Every structure is written in C-alpha cells, then in structure tokens.
Amino acid sequence: MNVFEVATLYKGYVDENDPSWHSDVIPTYLKLGYADFRKFVNTINPWVYGTSIDIDVNGYSYDLANAAITILGKSPTNTKLSRLLQVWTTQNNLLGSPLEASLGPREQYTNNCTYRLENTVLHFSSSVTKRLRLFYIPQSTVNWSLLGSLDDEYIDDLDEHHELIAIYAAMRYGARDEGMPLILDLKGRKEQELNDHMFHFHGEAGNVIRSVADSF
Secondary structure (H helix, E strand, O other), rough: OOOOHHHHHHHHOOOOOOOOHHHHHHHHHHHHHHHHHHHHHHHHHOOOOOEEEEEOOEEEEEEEEOOOOOOOOOOOOOOOEEEEEEEEEEOOOEEEEEHHHHHHHHOOOOOOOOOEEEOOEEEEEEEEEEEEEEEEEEEEOOOOOOOOOEEEEEEOHHHOOHHHHHHHHHHHHHHHHHOOHHHHHHHHHHHHHHHHHHHHHHHHHOOOOOHHHHHO
C-alpha cells in the first residue's frame, strides 16, 4: 500500500459523518499510526528497518550531531537515528569486531572496547583511531501529507500488513471513545498475522529480540 491507500482505509475505520473538520490532522494521525506500526515491527525484529553508516573516529568520543557524518541533531547528513543497534570496527569495507555496549560510565570503564551513547555523543572506554560502522534503526522519512491518489508515496516493503497503520491511526483518533471493540479485535488479528509473517520470512532469529548489550 501507499499513503493514499492507507489514508483511505483510515477514513473508512473512523467513519466520521463530517470528515472535513479533521482533514487537516489526518497526516498527523497517520504519522502516529505508522510510528506505532514500526515500534511493533521492531519488537519482532529490529533489523527490518536497519541501516548502517561508517564514521572515522579519532579519540574517546564522537558527536553524532556535530561531525563530518551525523545521524542526530537538527540537520543530520544521513537518515536520523531512532535506535542504535550495534557498533563494529571495520577495515577495507569488511567488519572487524564488535564493541560492547555499556549502560553507564561506571560499567564502561571497567570493561575494554565498550561504548555508550549519551545525548548525541558516542563515548568510548579507550581512545579509538579507527573507522567504525554503526548499525541503527533510522527514523521514518514517509511524507504522510501526500494523500492524493497520484502521489504514490512509498511506505515500506511490508505492504500486505499496512492495514495495521490505518488501525493504529484510527485508534489514536478514537481514543476519546470507550472500547472501539471492533478495531481492537481487528488490531489483535492483524498483529498476529504480521508476527507470523515476520517469523517465517526471517526465520527463528526474526522472533528473538535481544537487548543492545546482549547483541554482541
């Protein structure tokens, strides 16, 4: 599905007698619905939306908002970071070894080759003079304002499950109503369908979620 098709489904679920009064906020509800969709996908397999960048580090830290290559801050050079997954050394475009994630300064400086992300800065337990590859989940770049049938705004490759986006958006809109039993029932069934799809598409690994600290 594209944005137009999801928006059409959303309008059908909301079934507003006078849809004109909230037409201006439809993109906001769809954006929130897609955020919920991505969060659900990431609980099943965080690598579905995963991407990577290489950064050249020289020292004990690297500011992801103020450096040659950025994924945080007001105007990042690459797609903005939503969640950091892994950090690896790399040489000649080949992966070397992973750095362990630490939860805080005390843990970081009792181990070797660790990193932690504090605000926009990656801190390392020892001086790093290498190229690192960051694997991360980027923020969405879908333009939910492109609601026209000819806009054909792409969402992602989980097309057969995009109905969930409309369901999540309708739930956001209908939060003031008590129950919404039909939508809630449909949500549960569609989430199970997506979960089943992810399990079979990505194998058992797609159903096993490990914390960042455990993923090395």
